[in-house]
Amino acid sequence: MPPRIQSRTVSNTLLPYLTATSSSSSSLSSLPSLSSTSSQCISRQFSATAAPRGQTKLRRQMFEWLDGEGAVFKHHLPGQTNYVTSLKQRGNEGSENPRPFPNNQSFFSEPILSEELRNEVYNRVVEQKKSARVVSVELGIDMQRIAAVVRLVELEKRQRAQGKPLALPYARAVHEMVPITPLAEKGERQQYHEPINDLPAHPLTGSQIFYPVPESRSFNRVEAGRVFSGAPALEQSEAAEISHPSDLAEKIMEDPNSIGWVGKGANARQILQPADVRIPHPHMVAQERDRLANPNEWRAVADLQSKRLKRQDAIEKERRERIQARREKKLTVVSPEDSRFDYRIKDTIYTTETTGTDGRSSKATGRRYGVPHRDRARGEVKIPTRVEA
């Protein structure tokens, strides 16, 4: 590392001593470096141009910008975003979407739920005992987010009860800085927070397939799904039974095993279902179809819909219970009184499905018995991959 140049003031105060030592005795151990610094300082003192005092050109320019054009970012109106793009947009276009990055045209900052809307979600789910599906459609919030909000509001209540400190000023500050979806006033229509019918793009649909179809034949989403998954086309009689792909949604809800399979052994996979089945709210499509069929009978349509939702809820509840019962039946929990631990005992099932064809599948019981697990070896990175809740 080259010797550091000392700051001017320091070198000036040291100067008489340094020159004196260097001239008088050359036996000092620290001499070479000291003398070199001092000589540099001296040479700089004779320079005609003044050395920049802590401000480079770039730094000066930055502060100029911060005091000039960038001064608008020092203050903001609460409840409004204040992004850099507002500098360029001002005047020519009143773009509604908040874009934080000037070079990224397609990135928008999305709104967060307002405090009232969040409490409303909790109120509807917990106090009014509505299903997450219904609340999701009413408020335009994703079902998973609804579940998360309920979980968090509960946590908040618990912490309030325990008297833990709250970061209220922080929350207020954040709410002022980013866009927010407000709760609608009474009698107004609730603004949707986000699209709720998101269809996950299936990897099978990523491929481009050339599939010739006669122009006289109608080709719908059900058939497209079959083409994507490589299943043979439907029999004419079977195809005639399906008037609209959303019919399948109801059928599959009642009997999930009605989805067919293609392939054999490890390659076996379910036939890709149409979007009407795979979206989170298939009942919305059914309702729209009812509306199209009976345009003027909104009450009858609403009744039908509520019946449909009730039925769906009942089926789902029954399925959940069945799965839970089956799990409990398989599992014996032993909790000794003087022990800190519960023991969960399961019967081992020794079949090709559980242990693999050679009996040594990674999920098989007793695999590599007596051999320490890989992560016990030296040098292995042991970052956990999951934390149990």
Added chain:
Amino acid sequence: MRNRASNTLSKGKIRQSWSKYNLYNMQRFRSPPTTNRTFFQQKWSAKAASRAYHGEQVREGQWKRMFNHRIRSVIPMNASDLAADDGSLVSSGRGSGLDKGGKPAYQTRPIPYTHMTFAPLERRLDVAIFRALFASSARQARQFVIHGAVTVNGQKMKHPSYLLNPGDLFQVEPDRVLYATGHTKTPFERRMGRVGRRQAKAERLAEAQRAEGGAPEVEAESKETAKEDTKETEKEETEETEKEDIKETLQALLARAKAVMSAGKETLAPQRKQELRGFQKAVRRVLSRSESSTVLADGLEAQFSELTLLLKAKRAEKKPEKKDVKPRPEDAFATDKGDAELASAKKDTEATASDKLSEAFAQATLGNDVDASELTDEEFETLRRALTQMRDNPLDNSKTYSTPLAATPIHVCLCLHPTLPRGQPEHLCSRVPAPPRGPPRFRRGADSLRRVHCHSGLWLVPEETVVEDAIGLSFSV
């Protein structure tokens, strides 16, 4: 060698940070030029720019391993579109729908799904903390994790590279978050903090002495009296400090009101300006009076709840008469010579109004019964707001950040919510019989970015600053 990434001006890189350097760099950043440069050079500069922002804290080998060829995405579907067409319209004709007067039947918009390239990085704990606005930079978030201030599902997690799973819930200590978002302390605040600490220590010592001294009664009375003396002085001291605390809070409130006034000269509505002015006056008056009178500082919380109850009651009683006292917003503009009379009249009303407000505020800080019947609606609101803020955002010099908390202005420009590129809804079969056209258009938001997106609803939960991951909570569809 250690990675010394920082916001340098010479390189002008954009980082995951809220610093003003970063803001400056961001606004002057231009896409690297492509003319007269080899493909390798272009790739090099493109990678340098994106690497500086996305996972700059991640080692190169780790960084390379994170990516996946298959970018996961979702498509927003419209139920009425699905109901109107079973897909046969889209696949009619030659396979891409019957065109309408030369235009394609289904308009599509290119969807920038390449944004989702960096989606795996967003699963990292440190990046997620930064995205949730709990730290002012990804580096700081990383430090929080390493220093043990972060829990995942209630368990301490010390690895910044932990990849969050669907359904994970992470928490950062609120004090750290406030430290990250707030201002640094001024020298004065630091000194006050030191004084507070010293006092607390002295108290602790005295307490210990008292506990020890209780047993042996051989000690002479002189010592006891001395002890009592010290006790008394302590008491006085603590009282004084409490007094000071209140004063400090009031002063801070005043300062903030001033700041708002000076900042938003053009932007504030006249009515709001008036309100603020009244508030300032009120606070000043209380400050001047608090020196003579004894300020009771016990139980700000209790005071507040009592006060709000009282205010509510008073408000319910006194609703119809309020209208005539209310200063009209037009009055603020009455500065013309011809309107001199009006202005003076306005001055009078304003003076009396702010008098009442200040009186009420003084009473409130003293913990007394507040006579809110004399107040106008705005004044009432101002009072309420001021008290709420005083309660929620108290002055506490023992904290590591400047109190009462105020977010740094620069942060506002850099606080954002990651979004998902959205496209037009597309029907599944529309591309089957059609020949390939352009890049795939179906892509939108990958799961992990979506997770961040899901958080956005959740940091609304203000306390313990909890962020929730909603992805994995299962619902059978």
